[in-house]
Amino acid sequence: MRDITGKPELYSINTATLGFQSSLPAIIDACAQRGIGGIAPWRKELDGCHVQDIARQLKACRISVSGLCRSTFYTAPTQAERQAAIDENRHALDIAAELGARCYMQVVGGLPAGSNNLEEARRQVREGIRQLLPHSHDTGVPIALEPLHPMTAADRSCLSTLRQALDWCDELDPEGDYGLGVAVDVYHLWWDPELFSQIARAGKRILAFHVSDWLVPTVDLVNDRGMPGDGVIDIRSIRHQVESAGYNGQVELEIFSSRNWWTKDQDQILDTSIERISEYC
Amino acid sequence: MRDITGKPELYSINTATLGFQSSLPAIIDACAQRGIGGIAPWRKELDGCHVQDIARQLKACRISVSGLCRSTFYTAPTQAERQAAIDENRHALDIAAELGARCYMQVVGGLPAGSNNLEEARRQVREGIRQLLPHSHDTGVPIALEPLHPMTAADRSCLSTLRQALDWCDELDPEGDYGLGVAVDVYHLWWDPELFSQIARAGKRILAFHVSDWLVPTVDLVNDRGMPGDGVIDIRSIRHQVESAGYNGQVELEIFSSRNWWTKDQDQILDTSIERISEYC
Numbered sequence: 354m355r356d357i358t359g360k361p362e363l364y365s366i367n368t369a370t371l372g373f374q375s376s377l378p379a380i381i382d383a384c385a386q387r388g389i390g391g392i393a394p395w396r397k398e399l400d401g402c403h404v405q406d407i408a409r410q411l412k413a414c415r416i417s418v419s420g421l422c423r424s425t426f427y428t429a430p431t432q433a434e435r436q437a438a439i440d441e442n443r444h445a446l447d448i449a450a451e452l453g454a455r456c457y458m459q460v461v462g463g464l465p466a467g468s469n470n471l472e473e474a475r476r477q478v479r480e481g482i483r484q485l486l487p488h489s490h491d492t493g494v495p496i497a498l499e500p501l502h503p504m505t506a507a508d509r510s511c512l513s514t515l516r517q518a519l520d521w522c523d524e525l526d527p528e529g530d531y532g533l534g535v536a537v538d539v540y541h542l543w544w545d546p547e548l549f550s551q552i553a554r555a556g557k558r559i560l561a562f563h564v565s566d567w568l569v570p571t572v573d574l575v576n577d578r579g580m581p582g583d584g585v586i587d588i589r590s591i592r593h594q595v596e597s598a599g600y601n602g603q604v605e606l607e608i609f610s611s612r613n614w615w616t617k618d619q620d621q622i623l624d625t626s627i628e629r630i631s632e633y634c
Numbered sequence: 635m636r637d638i639t640g641k642p643e644l645y646s647i648n649t650a651t652l653g654f655q656s657s658l659p660a661i662i663d664a665c666a667q668r669g670i671g672g673i674a675p676w677r678k679e680l681d682g683c684h685v686q687d688i689a690r691q692l693k694a695c696r697i698s699v700s701g702l703c704r705s706t707f708y709t710a711p712t713q714a715e716r717q718a719a720i721d722e723n724r725h726a727l728d729i730a731a732e733l734g735a736r737c738y739m740q741v742v743g744g745l746p747a748g749s750n751n752l753e754e755a756r757r758q759v760r761e762g763i764r765q766l767l768p769h770s771h772d773t774g775v776p777i778a779l780e781p782l783h784p785m786t787a788a789d790r791s792c793l794s795t796l797r798q799a800l801d802w803c804d805e806l807d808p809e810g811d812y813g814l815g816v817a818v819d820v821y822h823l824w825w826d827p828e829l830f831s832q833i834a835r836a837g838k839r840i841l842a843f844h845v846s847d848w849l850v851p852t853v854d855l856v857n858d859r860g861m862p863g864d865g866v867i868d869i870r871s872i873r874h875q876v877e878s879a880g881y882n883g884q885v886e887l888e889i890f891s892s893r894n895w896w897t898k899d900q901d902q903i904l905d906t907s908i909e910r911i912s913e914y915c
Contacts, residue, residue: 506825
């Protein structure tokens with residue numbers, strides 16, 4: 354396992370961690386001042402920006418993009434809505450390519466509105482991904498399937514486990530021709546008794562590694578994540594497995610924290626992020 | 635699949651559903667008036683009761699006990715605490731036997747206080763169950779391992795999936811000599827892509843079937859369950875699988891609902907329970 358202590362060039366900050374307090378150019382500058390090696394921006398932050406300007410700024414700062422967040426949900430009641438989502442995701446791949454993003458992060462969607470049919474939801478997602486793969490290949494931006502915590506299955510992600518994500522990779526891109534892969538997020542997966550065996554199975558499919566911590570108690574299903582060290586996840590052991598499987602990319606910190614971290618100012622969050630990744634990841 | 639519409643003799647009410655508003659004898663009477671065939675009481679409700687009196691009342695009302703809730707957590711920092719938990723659970727098996735309970739429900743515990751070692755937690759649980767199995771056999775009350783939703787992994791249950799529960803059954807009671815089995819609770823398991831295949835694998839190991847519904851949004855990780863029909867779980871499809879696997883016991887309604895159902899009076903909850911099981915399960 355790599356020694357990442359005090360090496361912020363190996364860290365990436367998902368901009369959600371900062372609570373969307375400031376513009377992307379300001380975030381990039383603040384990260385550059387601290388020697389942070391990567392960011393993971395959100396598409397909404399790029400609205401109204403010239404993407405090429407952002408790309409230039411990133412290059413000048415030697416900051417890479419560990420992933421572009423995130424897909425429009427693939428699940429929807431009508432074929433027209435599903436096609437619109439695929440079109441939006443196709444366009445997002447172009448933006449990801451302009452930024453040189455390591456991958457395009459997929460939060461796939463939960464149950465279609467009004468439905469309780471999980472199998473149908475999963476079919477819709479796989480169909481959407483299948484249609485996107487050629488464009489992923491053309492742009493050179495791999496698609497990263499991110500299994501989300503089962504508590505989000507109804508309204509955010511019918512993709513819940515790493516095993517399931519890898520089964521979909523095997524189905525949709527058996528030979529790896531399209532580079533389809535997975536994101537391993539400790540917050541979503543730490544509880545899984547199969548986590549280590551599925552990480553080993555994933556091998557080169559691992560396109561991103563996300564860290565944060567599980568708080569006890571957790572009071573919100575989406576926006577109550579902790580900084581590494583605030584909670585109970587043995588993050589370092591998971592990183593050990595991920596790197597043993599071959600991952601050597603950045604360690605991306607992604608926190609949603611309406612009651613705590615988002616109430617702090619951006620500089621404090623960034624300084625703490627570096628300390629905590631160094632100490633607990 | 636059985637037709638359970640309008641057949642309350644096939645339903646069981648977990649007393650938690652009623653918010654612990656009244657005494658167990660009063661609950662039993664209220665269930666009997668409605669022709670409900672079973673209850674699942676909690677150990678704390680039996681404190682200060684003569685268990686034999688409860689058993690007599692149940693028999694007179696022709697109400698069976700679909701399960702006794704629930705185990706003292708097996709996970710703890712010290713050997714002495716873990717042994718105390720095993721002793722308490724041994725005593726609870728005696729009570730379950732006096733009530734003629736169909737099984738003794740296991741909520742196994744999360745991480746030991748101060749620990750982030752899930753593997754150790756799981757080892758402690760398996761060791762505790764292993765020690766209890768002979769007494770389970772002697773009392774004639776099978777132990778039901780209940781996988782809980784992964785969102786409870788830190789503080790309630792390091793047993794999170796049906797696959798994991800069945801792996802433990804295979805390890806601890808490979809030949810079924812002790813009757814070790816599982817509880818299938820739709821609330822905890824509905825999201826699992828392996829649910830149907832693991833239910834088929836479970837077969838005769840299924841000792842209990844619990845229903846409730848997943849609300850969108852869910853605002854509390856423990857006490858925000860819906861009545862069948864309030865949420866998005868396709869309960870009937872899961873019951874179909876459970877019965878195809880051989881289960882022919884009662885359908886037990888178990889709800890924790892601090893913001894809704896627990897604010898209603900017991901009669902209303904019971905009447906609605908019957909309607910909803912009939913219509914949605």
